[in-house]
Amino acid sequence: MEFDLTDDQRQIQEAVRAFSAAEVAPYASKWDEEQRLPPEIYQKLGGLGLMGMTVPEDHGGAGVDFISSILAIEELAYAHGSLALSVAAHNSLACGQIEASGTPEQKAKFLVPLASGRKLGAWALTESVSGSDAAGMRSTAVPARGGWELNGSKQFTTNGAAADLYVIMVKTDPAAGSHGITAFIVERGTPGLTVGKKEDKLGMRASDTVSLTLDHVHVPSENLLGQPGHGFIDALARLDRGRVGIGGMAIGLGRAALDAAVAYAGQREQFGQSLASFQAIQWMIADSATELEAAQLLVLRAASLQQRSLPCTKECAMAKLFASEAGLRVTDRALQIHGGYGYIRETRVERYFRDARLCTIGEGTSEIQRLVIARRILETARP
Ligand SMILES: Cc1cc2nc3c(=O)[nH]c(=O)nc-3n(C[C@H](O)[C@H](O)[C@H](O)COP(=O)(O)OP(=O)(O)OC[C@H]3O[C@@H](n4cnc5c(N)ncnc54)[C@H](O)[C@@H]3O)c2cc1C
Known part of the structure; x- marks a missing residue:
């Protein structure tokens, strides 16, 4: 079994280590105290390719391998856990699901700005009634006006306060249990989507964690992500x-x-x-x-x-x-x-x-x- 990193993986590790030492570590305690990450940091991370690490270059990402992306998260966490958490949620969850399940149009419209660091993504599965038992969620979507109408709420959404778009899992066929859950892309500012207050947490304090309320949120059908029931x-x-x-x-x-x-x-x-x-x-x-x-x-x-x-x-x-x-x-x-x-x-x-x-x-x-x-x-x- 080969344990050595490749030259490319080592280079990425060293680049993120140097960036973190210069641009993150000196401010980590301040950001933790203030319970916020400055928005500019995402643009800097985007410039390094860290906001769409495994996203192919033609979709605005860096196109690096998965091992490199994990090494990068490790280096960010060495400097600041909160930043690593927010970057990981953006990359592996929000970008990741659009990259894996999105249509070419969804990738062009939503993934490119996310992967370049111009926009921030969040991913909402958990609800107040369903954490470990995530399939026990109660939020729903029903067909309405040429699209879908989402109702319910989400809990503990990382990046939710600052995000520009949300990948949200809801039930489209409640009788089908875990096979009746569908993912949707919901843009910030969509009427009926309300972002709750930031949770006051023990740790990871600079990474925001919020609840979301979905009150008759109308989402166009082209924002349905992946196959219905496959969310x-x-x-x-x-x-x-x-x-x-x-x-x-x-x-x-x-x-x-x-x-x-x-x-x-x-x-x-x-x-x-x-x-x-x-x-x-x-x-x-x-x-x-x-x-x-x-x-x-x-x-x-x-x-x-x-x-x-x-x-x-x-x-x-x-x-x-x-x-x-x-x-x-x-x-x-x-x-x-x-x-x-x-x-x-x-x-x-x-x-x-x-x-x-x-x-x-x-x-x-x-x-x-x-x-x-x-x-x-x-x-x-x-x-
Ligand atoms: C800072 C933070 C960020 C988060 N970010 C996100 C996010 O971006 N998106 C998102 O969707 N979610 C997010 N979460 C939610 C997170 O994934 C859940 O908190 C986690 O899955 C646990 O769910 P719960 O909190 O409801 O605990 P519960 O499921 O209520 O569990 C409580 C306790 O019971 C135990 N337990 C539950 N079921 C079983 C079982 N079958 N057998 C044995 N023990 C069991 C658990 O292990 C735990 O110890 C975040 C949470 C936090 C704290």
Whole structure:
């Protein structure tokens, strides 16, 4: 098995690392405090090709491979979890579903401005009544006036406050369960679409998360995305890819926390010795580094399977499960190594810890990943 990155992948990784160090890391605490990302950052990211990473160049994207896109998310997360989350949701969910299921006209009209960074996308599956059980959604669309009329609400929509367009999943045939869900593209400003207030979150505070209300929202028939009744299946395919991105995000946050902890352990002295000389601290560093490397391998394997279009739902779930839980342990240990100073805002580790907490929840909780993994194993087990 080949573990080395290609020259292209390494170049993208280095370019995003340099960009993040110069344009993101210095402002990360400020943006977190203000609970907002400046709109200009998306134009800069667009200039680097990071707003349509895997979107082909003829649709305004960078056309890079999936592994490169995950490496980029990891590098953004190293500098700022919130930015990585917003960029990941825009890329893998909103752009991703239009890229995978859109008509040529939809791609020309909606994907090109998204992929170039001129517009921001959001993706709305979750509702207040349906999170893990996403197919239990209640929002509906019925044919009306040469198009469709959407009613209902969505919960926890990343980028929802700032987005220019939304990919929204609703039921078009409630009796058909998960096979009666259809995706629609809804543009910001469409009458009846109301964006709720930003959630006041524990972490990822600069990435906005909002509810959406759909009150007799009329959508033209050309905005129906994919096949009617296929929206949930298409959404699950997005989540397979998105979960690898969350894994990369957790690794980026974990690496940032570990680097901060190693630096701090080398400089802080207690009992006349540096913290780094205590075996208890060394073991935390060793465990963290090992878990991050293991997470990286799982994430790269899942990304590699994805980009070769091989079956990988189980592997994506494993990568997300392990990387997000490892990210949490690593950021927790980093905070512990900082002692009381880790608990205050001025040291960045408390932000890494808060941001990492999301990774075991968003795009399917750890419990749901375990369920997906176990189901795949049991289904294929020999009698
Ligand atoms: C910051 C943030 C950003 C988000 N962004 C988006 C977005 O852009 N678009 C979008 O559509 N959604 C988004 N989400 C929603 C996210 O995907 C859901 O929060 C997540 O899937 C869990 O759903 P829930 O919160 O309703 O929890 P619930 O489903 O109510 O789960 C509560 C608890 O019960 C457990 N549980 C549920 N069912 C089972 C089961 N069968 N077996 C064992 N345990 C179970 C869960 O693991 C969890 O521990 C976001 C959420 C957050 C917090």
